[in-house]
Amino acid sequence: MTPRSSREVQLASRPQGLPTPQDFALVERPLPDLDDGQVLVRNLLMSVDPYMRGRMNDVPSYVPPFQLDQALEGGAVGEVIESRSDSMSIGDIVLHGLGWRDFAVGAAGGFRRVDPAAAPLSAYLGVLGMPGLTAYAGLLEVAAMKEGDVVFVSGAAGAVGSLVGQIAKLKGASRVIGSAGSAAKVEHVLGLGFDAAFDYKQEPVRRQLRDAAPDGIDVYFDNVGGDHLEAAIGSLRLHGRVALCGAISAYNETQAPPGPRNLALAIGRRLTLRGFIVNDHNHLRGVFTEDVGGWLREGRLRWEQTTVQGLENAPAAFIGLLQGENTGKMIVELAGERL
Amino acid sequence: MTPRSSREVQLASRPQGLPTPQDFALVERPLPDLDDGQVLVRNLLMSVDPYMRGRMNDVPSYVPPFQLDQALEGGAVGEVIESRSDSMSIGDIVLHGLGWRDFAVGAAGGFRRVDPAAAPLSAYLGVLGMPGLTAYAGLLEVAAMKEGDVVFVSGAAGAVGSLVGQIAKLKGASRVIGSAGSAAKVEHVLGLGFDAAFDYKQEPVRRQLRDAAPDGIDVYFDNVGGDHLEAAIGSLRLHGRVALCGAISAYNETQAPPGPRNLALAIGRRLTLRGFIVNDHNHLRGVFTEDVGGWLREGRLRWEQTTVQGLENAPAAFIGLLQGENTGKMIVELAGERL
Numbered sequence: 001m002t003p004r005s006s007r008e009v010q011l012a013s014r015p016q017g018l019p020t021p022q023d024f025a026l027v028e029r030p031l032p033d034l035d036d037g038q039v040l041v042r043n044l045l046m047s048v049d050p051y052m053r054g055r056m057n058d059v060p061s062y063v064p065p066f067q068l069d070q071a072l073e074g075g076a077v078g079e080v081i082e083s084r085s086d087s088m089s090i091g092d093i094v095l096h097g098l099g100w101r102d103f104a105v106g107a108a109g110g111f112r113r114v115d116p117a118a119a120p121l122s123a124y125l126g127v128l129g130m131p132g133l134t135a136y137a138g139l140l141e142v143a144a145m146k147e148g149d150v151v152f153v154s155g156a157a158g159a160v161g162s163l164v165g166q167i168a169k170l171k172g173a174s175r176v177i178g179s180a181g182s183a184a185k186v187e188h189v190l191g192l193g194f195d196a197a198f199d200y201k202q203e204p205v206r207r208q209l210r211d212a213a214p215d216g217i218d219v220y221f222d223n224v225g226g227d228h229l230e231a232a233i234g235s236l237r238l239h240g241r242v243a244l245c246g247a248i249s250a251y252n253e254t255q256a257p258p259g260p261r262n263l264a265l266a267i268g269r270r271l272t273l274r275g276f277i278v279n280d281h282n283h284l285r286g287v288f289t290e291d292v293g294g295w296l297r298e299g300r301l302r303w304e305q306t307t308v309q310g311l312e313n314a315p316a317a318f319i320g321l322l323q324g325e326n327t328g329k330m331i332v333e334l335a336g337e338r339l
Numbered sequence: 340m341t342p343r344s345s346r347e348v349q350l351a352s353r354p355q356g357l358p359t360p361q362d363f364a365l366v367e368r369p370l371p372d373l374d375d376g377q378v379l380v381r382n383l384l385m386s387v388d389p390y391m392r393g394r395m396n397d398v399p400s401y402v403p404p405f406q407l408d409q410a411l412e413g414g415a416v417g418e419v420i421e422s423r424s425d426s427m428s429i430g431d432i433v434l435h436g437l438g439w440r441d442f443a444v445g446a447a448g449g450f451r452r453v454d455p456a457a458a459p460l461s462a463y464l465g466v467l468g469m470p471g472l473t474a475y476a477g478l479l480e481v482a483a484m485k486e487g488d489v490v491f492v493s494g495a496a497g498a499v500g501s502l503v504g505q506i507a508k509l510k511g512a513s514r515v516i517g518s519a520g521s522a523a524k525v526e527h528v529l530g531l532g533f534d535a536a537f538d539y540k541q542e543p544v545r546r547q548l549r550d551a552a553p554d555g556i557d558v559y560f561d562n563v564g565g566d567h568l569e570a571a572i573g574s575l576r577l578h579g580r581v582a583l584c585g586a587i588s589a590y591n592e593t594q595a596p597p598g599p600r601n602l603a604l605a606i607g608r609r610l611t612l613r614g615f616i617v618n619d620h621n622h623l624r625g626v627f628t629e630d631v632g633g634w635l636r637e638g639r640l641r642w643e644q645t646t647v648q649g650l651e652n653a654p655a656a657f658i659g660l661l662q663g664e665n666t667g668k669m670i671v672e673l674a675g676e677r678l
Contacts (some may be wrong), residue, residue: 062607247603259598264564264586266614271614275605331564
């Protein structure tokens with residue numbers, strides 16, 4: 001039976017600092033009738049990702065800001081339950097960008113069919129999806145990691161960081177070091193095969209990184225910015241490379257945080273720091289899927305997720321993500337019975 | 340007549356902050372007899388360059404630090420006055436790295452013959468030498484400037500910066516903006532053909548850069564670091580590039596200066612910041628000499644120098660350089676009568 005309405009999470013106010021539940025509103029809205037070429041999708045899973053915090057500010061960026069009193073958007077996996085498109089059939093499982101709602105309506109071209117037999121559905125939001133390609137492209141293309149490199153990644157227990165470290169090992173890094181925000185996460189990261197890991201909340205990053213990589217590092221994959229970035233610059237060796245992927249340490253700052261005071265080291269050491277967005281690297285999708293799919297089948301790549309139930313809890317999942325409550329990919333299950 | 344001794348400038352103490360005359364000592368030392376394969380060179384000109392400040396600190400860097408109570412080193416042009424090498428003859432004019440002294444002794448391989456008819460000798464220390472290649476390689480290879488780019492360069496009245504801006508125009512930049520440290524320098528820079536220039540001491544760099552490039556910049560050639568770098572990051576457009584060449588604003592700081600607080604903009608804007616040293620770009624020497632030599636012959640490239648007389652005044656020339664007293668290349672003439 002076709003639903004007449006859908007719940008959606010709207011942005012009720014622009015967060016100051018760390019978002020609060022009051023910045024979000026769960027609203028029920030009528031669903032429009034389908035136009036020609038459109039599909040109706042029941043969302044099964046949705047993703048919360050750190051980059052969404054930036055879209056909650058009203059500043060120009062690489063994606064337009066979320067609008068007040070409008071539904072948020074983000075990666076989701078759902079099932080086609082009505083179709084007025086020749087290219088999609090009822091029952092198709094699709095990946096798309098209209099998360100944060102129970103039902104999504106849109107032109108079929110905005111939905112990409114995925115194979116539910118090939119991998120768990122949540123993998124398409126994680127290891128086989130945007131976070132996976134982010135890790136792969138950032139490490140191998142942006143930071144140009146090569147065999148024998150010493151690699152450091154922050155946020156190493158997160159969706160991206162945990163893959164960066166594992167891919168680095170699989171691609172021949174000589175040593176992989178991760179930082180994470182608790183002793184349990186450090187244990188988890190070591191269990192993934194990282195050579196060393198530390199809890200950045202216990203001691204200054206600079207000191208712990210020096211202990212973990214006394215001869216320095218060649219690549220830093222930055223998910224957090226702040227003192228991690230400064231410490232990494234201090235440890236980078238000649239021709240070292242930094243992939244600037246995220247700066248979660250600053251996302252909720254209301255004042256501009258200090259920049260790395262040692263950036264001038266980049267001159268003598270010929271360092272390259274490069275910011276990137278996964279969307280610029282879609283040309284790697286084929287080789288990425290081949291590599292990562294193969295490693296998954298061979299059991300050589302592990303991924304974790306932290307799951308929260310129910311659309312009404314999506315804001316809490318997002319706020320928790322920004323505070324590091326997740327290990328691996330943070331997923332919100334919207335329709336548990338289908339899974 | 341062969342001299343028996345040579346004056347040389349030694350490092351008497353490691354400078355704290357801005358060097359003072361007391362950090363240097365002018366010392367007369369006996370000259371050794373030549374070994375087989377060596378030459379004796381009377382220096383005519385020597386160079387003082389900002390990078391030398393870093394070598395006065397006792398920290399590991401891309402070149403070893405200067406040693407206390409030893410002669411300093413640096414680019415120089417001289418005349419062979421005695422030779423025990425088949426490859427060098429008396430009267431040859433040579434470029435080499437044993438500046439800061441009246442006479443230099445060394446293996447002939449450390450001296451490179453230059454053509455005194457092709458260009459004024461000081462050009463081999465400037466536009467046709469290390470500063471010239473620095474500008475050329477940094478702009479075209481490190482920052483990968485392309486036709487139509489908007490280019491900003493700091494230290495625009497200096498030996499490197501003045502060439503960066505002119506080369507940018509010659510290579511098709513749509514707009515070139517320079518910053519310098521006085522109204523007179525700004526006039527000079529505008530006279531070189533820059534589209535805009537400003538005195539960074541008058542107003543915040545951020546504001547002046549925004550006024551000069553309201554639609555943003557594509558390339559920033561950084562000679563100074565500090566607030567210039569932060570302002571440039573703020574103005575860089577999508578896929579913008581920074582060549583990190585120098586950080587003269589920090590060379591005399593005894594505390595680590597603040598880093599750019601807006602570095603996280605590099606993510607969404609896909610910026611690349613790359614440090615470089617001219618020595619890594621010797622593969623460009625052929626095309627550099629062809630391009631720059633051609634522009635000089637055609638009168639399309641201008642260069643200036645500030646000249647100080649006498650080895651005894653070389654420390655003052657160097658200290659003045661760090662305070663921006665030069666326009667164009669700072670040169671010390673050691674043997675005026677030859678020129």
